Amino acid sequence: MASPGFYEDRQAIRKLIDTINHAWLNGPLDQMEVTLGACFHENMIIKGPGLRELCRGRTACARSYKEFVEQSNILDCKLSHAEIDVAGNTAAATYSWNMSYEMHGKRRRESGEDFFVFTRDDGRWWAHWRVILVTREEK
Numbered sequence: 001m002a003s004p005g006f007y008e009d010r011q012a013i014r015k016l017i018d019t020i021n022h023a024w025l026n027g028p029l030d031q032m033e034v035t036l037g038a039c040f041h042e043n044m045i046i047k048g049p050g051l052r053e054l055c056r057g058r059t060a061c062a063r064s065y066k067e068f069v070e071q072s073n074i075l076d077c078k079l080s081h082a083e084i085d086v087a088g089n090t091a092a093a094t095y096s097w098n099m100s101y102e103m104h105g106k107r108r109r110e111s112g113e114d115f116f117v118f119t120r121d122d123g124r125w126w127a128h129w130r131v132i133l134v135t136r137e138e139k
Contacts, residue, residue, distance in 0.1 A: 020039050
């Protein structure tokens, strides 16, 4: 049986995921780092293919999203419904994605999954760790 706050926690995490994805997909660009910074834990880490660290820290992670958007023309992006598991002050969320975009004059199509870890700190949820898993890439 789920704990009393389980559904509220899942709803808060889903809202956080939606805020993160709305920020980079819909902007505005000049507010992106502020919006994402309000979602990311101060010790946020993003890892990419091969679990290679891409960035560390709230500011660097928010900037990485903005840099991707500045360098890309996103043509299409579809995100699945996130599956969220909560255990105390820690939660994990996964969802798949399909995206096509242009970068440096080349069109790319990728699909994969995002894996987030969230922590509850000072009474609120924060994105703390993200892994980007690219499962298919067409150039």
